[in-house]
Amino acid sequence: MEVDFMKKIFACLFWGCLIVFSTSLTVPAEESRLPGDNQSKTIVSEANTADSVDVSKYTESNMYLVEKTIHTDYGTVLYYSPSGAPHGKNPTLILVKKDGEEFVLSQNVPRQNMWNKPELIDISLSDDGKYISFSASFDEKAVINLTSPPVVLHEAGTYYYTVNLETCEIKERFVPILTSDNLSEWAKDEVEKAYALGFVPSSLGTDLKRSITRGEFIKLATSFLSVQRDIEDFENEEKDPDDNISRQEAACMLMQIYKSYAEYNEMSEGTLFFDDDQIAAFAKSDVHAVNTLGIMRGVGENLFAPLDKFTVEQAIITLLRMDSIE
Numbered sequence: 001m002e003v004d005f006m007k008k009i010f011a012c013l014f015w016g017c018l019i020v021f022s023t024s025l026t027v028p029a030e031e032s033r034l035p036g037d038n039q040s041k042t043i044v045s046e047a048n049t050a051d052s053v054d055v056s057k058y059t060e061s062n063m064y065l066v067e068k069t070i071h072t073d074y075g076t077v078l079y080y081s082p083s084g085a086p087h088g089k090n091p092t093l094i095l096v097k098k099d100g101e102e103f104v105l106s107q108n109v110p111r112q113n114m115w116n117k118p119e120l121i122d123i124s125l126s127d128d129g130k131y132i133s134f135s136a137s138f139d140e141k142a143v144i145n146l147t148s149p150p151v152v153l154h155e156a157g158t159y160y161y162t163v164n165l166e167t168c169e170i171k172e173r174f175v176p177i178l179t180s181d182n183l184s185e186w187a188k189d190e191v192e193k194a195y196a197l198g199f200v201p202s203s204l205g206t207d208l209k210r211s212i213t214r215g216e217f218i219k220l221a222t223s224f225l226s227v228q229r230d231i232e233d234f235e236n237e238e239k240d241p242d243d244n245i246s247r248q249e250a251a252c253m254l255m256q257i258y259k260s261y262a263e264y265n266e267m268s269e270g271t272l273f274f275d276d277d278q279i280a281a282f283a284k285s286d287v288h289a290v291n292t293l294g295i296m297r298g299v300g301e302n303l304f305a306p307l308d309k310f311t312v313e314q315a316i317i318t319l320l321r322m323d324s325i326e
Contacts, residue, residue, distance in 0.1 A: 258293070
């Protein structure tokens, strides 16, 4: 008990120190700058017709290395690093608004490790001048094992971000590094398309062959409806969210999702699969419906395997197929 208590105390102290350290590097206070330091460190500057905001406290100081400035109708975007940071560059992307308020655009980007922030790539302003987009890539998963349970800093893959400069709303999209270890070959093309559309949440991680839980499937479905169908009020009773779901349960949930935006006329059930007698009475009509619509097929040899696990890759693909139904 004493050991567990000490571990919790250590974890609290560690994360508290890390947050303070990170904050001090992200948006420095006025008092931390060297007076009379006028050497500009700006490397790249982009401008449109918008009035520039005074960002001289960053650009005219040796305290910061400003690599990119973008002037917008909502303020000036700066990509900078503190000069001489002890643990690497630790770059930050901020918006300095016209009233002087600063908003950290890169606040949701995972840390590279305990000490470093990752480099941001492809920082660009949309054609209408309203959105800033950027990304960060990681070759390997990073985990801190000093706490219990361990803390996952980031997965292996690329995190894409789009920020509305008017509302400061941040949207994230994650695309994992897909290999034969975490994705079945038959699912590759459709899964890659789903990630490109942007409705797969990063919380699903990188192992797409594993079983999906009820809570994860509801979150995936909610994201799908929001991104692809502009439906924000999908409701599903999240009973036992940590339980894995079977294929017949998935069929029921898929039909609930489909009926939230489309009409479906019930048809005669009949006998479609050799293992129809294994399909529960509550699920039979939905199993037949998803098969008829082409959302969810059998597993081969005219079998549906209603009690088999429903995997992450299957969940992603069935929603993608649903989106193709007119």
